[in-house]
Amino acid sequence: MVIIDLEDVKDSPPKFAKKLFVVRISEDTKQGTKFFKAVAESKDLIKGSGVIYSIVSGNIPLTFGIGPSSGDIETLVPLDYEKKPYYLLKVRAVSAPYFDETTVNVSLIDINDNKPVLQDFYMRSEEHTSELQSRQYL
Secondary structure, rough: OOOOOOOOOOOOOOOOOEEEEEEEEOOOOOOOOOEEEEOEEEEOOOOOOOOOEEEEEOOOOEEEEEOOOOOOEEEOOOOOOOOOOOEEEEEEEEEOEEEEEEEEEEEEEEEOOOOOOOOOOOOOOOOOOEEEOOOOOO
């Protein structure tokens, strides 16, 4: 009897399920909240050949972080719809020497968090008199 033991080699690139993911989160999402998991699959079976994740563009100013081994995207700072209503994050998954990229469109949901402010406010009032005068009836 002959036993042949085959070992896998790193020859399969990581692959995201889609090239674009759309995520909507409220602008009042707490700092440090994980709201999306970027996952790229690789067919390689080698131990320790995990996929490493990073945000390579669209994260200006530094607003989001990503877990390098988990792919969890989280908020790093408070969000503000009025300052920036959406972000297009390019996320890269690397399993050296291969990589894949996807775009995560993070759209903020506006909440009513600003009090109304009246500027240059004035009132104009006009007095109207009626053409009909009091009449006395006999």
